[in-house]
Amino acid sequence: MAAATQWRSGGRVWWCLSVARRCFSSSAGPTRTPPSLPGRALFFLCQRFYDVEQLVSWSSALKAWRLRKKNSYYGYTQKLYGDNVAAAFYILSIGGAVRFAGQSEWFRSDRRGRFSWDFLSLRDVPLEEVDASGTLINHTGLDNLVTQSRLRSLCLRGCPAVDGWFVSRLHVFSDSLEELCLSNCPRLSEGGLLPLTQLRGLRKLDLSALPGVSNSGLLRILLEEQLPACTITGIEYAQGLTLTDTHSHTLPETHTERLTL
Numbered sequence: 001m002a003a004a005t006q007w008r009s010g011g012r013v014w015w016c017l018s019v020a021r022r023c024f025s026s027s028a029g030p031t032r033t034p035p036s037l038p039g040r041a042l043f044f045l046c047q048r049f050y051d052v053e054q055l056v057s058w059s060s061a062l063k064a065w066r067l068r069k070k071n072s073y074y075g076y077t078q079k080l081y082g083d084n085v086a087a088a089f090y091i092l093s094i095g096g097a098v099r100f101a102g103q104s105e106w107f108r109s110d111r112r113g114r115f116s117w118d119f120l121s122l123r124d125v126p127l128e129e130v131d132a133s134g135t136l137i138n139h140t141g142l143d144n145l146v147t148q149s150r151l152r153s154l155c156l157r158g159c160p161a162v163d164g165w166f167v168s169r170l171h172v173f174s175d176s177l178e179e180l181c182l183s184n185c186p187r188l189s190e191g192g193l194l195p196l197t198q199l200r201g202l203r204k205l206d207l208s209a210l211p212g213v214s215n216s217g218l219l220r221i222l223l224e225e226q227l228p229a230c231t232i233t234g235i236e237y238a239q240g241l242t243l244t245d246t247h248s249h250t251l252p253e254t255h256t257e258r259l260t261l
Helices: 037-047 049-070 075-081 083-093 118-122 164-173 190-198 216-226 253-260
Strands: 002-009 012-019 097-100 127-131 153-155 179-181 204-206 231-233
Touching (some): 075 083, 083 097, 164 190
Parallel strands (some): 127 153, 179 204, 204 231
């Protein structure tokens, strides 16, 4: 606040301007509380936006590199030990398990990725069963298995990289594959599962817990029409189906009777 004072001296008029200043002290006003930990963290991230963006980009690139490395083609191993050993080595290296034809013993990798090398003595024996549950197997890595013409069982439960491209390449096992498990594969959809109709030798098919499949009932009807000898589990006729008087005639009579039971 400013105030002016006037006085006369020697025939002149003098003015004095005084300004009042507020004294600041620790007790003059309320104490400011420091920002909370989430607030400080948010402020730090805002200042480091481009650094965080670069870190996320590096993380995505690292995941893609890891996926490519896991599914690389083991051509050198195949050249040294043959197709069967190379296929077994690929599955074991990604954390899966294999059983050779005519053998009761399964070869598995432990939590640290270590496994027994005794399967090197079975280089002339093809694989009969493969369990790749929870691994990063994808359609590229399938190149290591296409030589296994006697593969009878393949389990892919909970594989995050299994998609429609992967399923479309399974036709190479159409003469041998009898059991197939695709449960809990999040990237599979109805369209991606249609190539299963080429696997005429299938006897058991597990399609349970597929979040990308919305019309499970129609999918089961289609697969049963094309694979009459296959037992399909995990999806029911009523899932994703709504029968009305105007649409019920589009379904085959046999399946309509099943849905009404």
